[in-house]
Amino acid sequence: MFLTFLRHPLGLTLLLFFTGLSLVAATLIISGPILITLAISLVLYAAMRPSVDSMVRNGIQENIAVAVTMVLIIAMLILSVLAVFPLIVEQVTNFSSKMAHVDVQLLSALSQLDQWLQHYINYDFDPASVAQKLLNYAGIYLNALAEKTVLWFNGISFSLILIPLIVFFLLRDFNQLRNETLQLLPNRYFELGWLIYNGVSAQLENYIRGLSIQAFVVGTLCGLGFYFIGLEFAPLLGIIVALLNLIPFFGISLAKIPPLVVVLLSDQPDFMMVALTLAVLFFVQAIDTTLLLPKIVAKSANLHPLTVMLSVALAGYYYGFFGFILVVPVLFSMKVIFKELLKGLRSIHAA
Amino acid sequence: MHHPLWSNLFRDRHDWVKKTSTMCEQNPLFTDVSSQSIRWLASRMHLRRYDKDEVVFRMGDPGAGAVLLLSGKVQIRVNDVVVASLQQGDLFGEVALATNLPRTAEAVTMAASELVFFLRSDLKEWMETSPKQASKLLLNLANMLAHRLMQSNERYARTMPEIDT
Numbered sequence: 401m402f403l404t405f406l407r408h409p410l411g412l413t414l415l416l417f418f419t420g421l422s423l424v425a426a427t428l429i430i431s432g433p434i435l436i437t438l439a440i441s442l443v444l445y446a447a448m449r450p451s452v453d454s455m456v457r458n459g460i461q462e463n464i465a466v467a468v469t470m471v472l473i474i475a476m477l478i479l480s481v482l483a484v485f486p487l488i489v490e491q492v493t494n495f496s497s498k499m500a501h502v503d504v505q506l507l508s509a510l511s512q513l514d515q516w517l518q519h520y521i522n523y524d525f526d527p528a529s530v531a532q533k534l535l536n537y538a539g540i541y542l543n544a545l546a547e548k549t550v551l552w553f554n555g556i557s558f559s560l561i562l563i564p565l566i567v568f569f570l571l572r573d574f575n576q577l578r579n580e581t582l583q584l585l586p587n588r589y590f591e592l593g594w595l596i597y598n599g600v601s602a603q604l605e606n607y608i609r610g611l612s613i614q615a616f617v618v619g620t621l622c623g624l625g626f627y628f629i630g631l632e633f634a635p636l637l638g639i640i641v642a643l644l645n646l647i648p649f650f651g652i653s654l655a656k657i658p659p660l661v662v663v664l665l666s667d668q669p670d671f672m673m674v675a676l677t678l679a680v681l682f683f684v685q686a687i688d689t690t691l692l693l694p695k696i697v698a699k700s701a702n703l704h705p706l707t708v709m710l711s712v713a714l715a716g717y718y719y720g721f722f723g724f725i726l727v728v729p730v731l732f733s734m735k736v737i738f739k740e741l742l743k744g745l746r747s748i749h750a751a
Numbered sequence: 752m753h754h755p756l757w758s759n760l761f762r763d764r765h766d767w768v769k770k771t772s773t774m775c776e777q778n779p780l781f782t783d784v785s786s787q788s789i790r791w792l793a794s795r796m797h798l799r800r801y802d803k804d805e806v807v808f809r810m811g812d813p814g815a816g817a818v819l820l821l822s823g824k825v826q827i828r829v830n831d832v833v834v835a836s837l838q839q840g841d842l843f844g845e846v847a848l849a850t851n852l853p854r855t856a857e858a859v860t861m862a863a864s865e866l867v868f869f870l871r872s873d874l875k876e877w878m879e880t881s882p883k884q885a886s887k888l889l890l891n892l893a894n895m896l897a898h899r900l901m902q903s904n905e906r907y908a909r910t911m912p913e914i915d916t
Contacts, residue, residue, distance in 0.1 A: 457880055579797065587799055590868070591808065591815035595851070598815075598872045747813050747853060 409745040416745075417738050436722050437559040441566035445574065446608055448473060452571055466571040474564060502665060507531045509664050512671065592744040599740045600733055607729055614692045615642045618684055625680035626659065631673070633662055641681070645688065647724040650712060652689075656681050703731060767821060768793050771867050774819060774840045780891050788884040792877055797868040807858035807866060814847030814854045816870035823864025828857045836861070848874055848892060 431438060448469050455465035510527035517523045578597070585593040623638025631637065637659050644655040659677045666673070711731055715723035771793040775781045781789055798821070801807065807818065807825065820841045827835040827843060834856060837843055843858060848871055860866075878885040 453879065587801055587805060590799060592813060594815045594870055594872065595813050744813055747811055
């Protein structure tokens with residue numbers, strides 16, 4: 401019975417797919433402590449590979465091209481940290497001083513909202529008690545966030561040493577590692593293995609390229625929009641919105657929170673600024689939804705919305721922010737591997 | 752008898768790369784392509800070892816690239832009819848370099864053989880690295896396929912004379 405099942409291409413595909421999946425899951429569990437480091441290294445590798453290829457195309461030896469790219473990227477990182485660090489310190493100090501009298505500002509904003517509601521829809525509430533409740537919630541959330549942030553930075557200091565090393569070896573040896581791995585396949589499945597690998601890598605490359613374009617366009621448009629309406633921390637907010645927007649489904653709502661928090665914490669929070677901030681966000685997200693997503697991202701991903709929604713929720717629960725971002729590419733790769741495997745085995749069985 | 756896994760993994764790379772380069776230089780597909788480029792390309796190809804009577808590919812299999820017969824013997828069959836017997840240095844399955852259409856014939860080893868796979872993905876990588884050299888190979892491939900089309904048209908015309916009337 402079981403052997404009959406395995407003789408059918410679908411049975412064999414399911415067996416191979418789930419065996420592979422179990423191996424990947426075991427690897428993920430074992431490499432849990434450095435999983436995020438590995439994920440960041442792979443993303444950096446994907447980003448740096450084209451520049452190495454371009455140098456090789458222009459006659460530079462591969463080893464030298466890898467070394468030059470690494471030196472350039474590390475120099476750029478150091479320079480940008482040196483340039484951005486004072487700015488971030490200044491913005492964080494500024495932000496902390498604002499947080500010191502956040503209760504007064506929140507009360508002022510809520511009082512304005514209360515007056516507006518009374519005037520237009522004849523509804524009123526107690527701004528003082530609502531402000532107190534909100535501050536209590538925020539206090540609990542911020543404490544938890546602070547603890548997580550400290551842990552995250554402890555981890556990232558270790559990763560900062562490991563990531564450049566992993567990226568360097570990936571840039572230098574990835575192709576050899578890939579070739580040697582595919583050499584392990586039995587002769588009968590050697591070509592099929594390569595066809596699956598090429599299909600998955602080409603589609604994944606398109607998807608990551610699309611995602612990068614989306615993040616760049618959304619970040620730039622939001623940064624510029626916030627700057628023109630006079631919102632504080634415009635470039636930083638642009639980057640945060642771009643990153644949050646990468647989270648499927650939930651990102652579009654989450655991305656609205658940081659700019660609105662900044663408006664409410666500004667010296668004179670007013671509803672005109674809230675409206676303008678929302679207008680910028682809605683405008684950019686409209687461009688994202690109508691132009692960028694369908695043409696660049698969704699076309700290459702092509703996953704059912706319910707699958708994405710449930711997977712995003714689970715990945716976020718287990719792996720946090722990186723889980724949110726990486727779940728779609730992972731799902732999408734699994735789908736492509738399964739489809740290519742089934743297609744290949746069907747044609748081999750039909751032959 | 753060698754185990755395919757270990758013999759494919761632990762092999763002397765330089766030896767077969769040199770042999771592959773020499774054979775490629777003599778093959779019409781590589782006419783006008785520089786020796787340096789051929790060596791670079793050969794170092795990216797994939798050596799596989801086959802036992803006697805092992806199927807390399809079947810008719811209808813998805814094809815990932817061309818295959819060079821480094822040593823041994825291979826028969827090409829269509830519906831169990833032998834259409835070609837290949838010797839050391841022969842290249843087969845070149846159509847898969849141009850397209851991902853299914854294989855049009857079956858290839859079976861007639862003796863323990865060493866085959867070198869030149870995959871479509873290797874060709875694409877080479878096209879990006881050395882477009883001028885790669886274009887020469889593509890031109891040779893186009894010539895080769897055009898000749899085959901002409902030969903098959905002629906055969907078709909000979910076997911089906913009634914079609915002209």
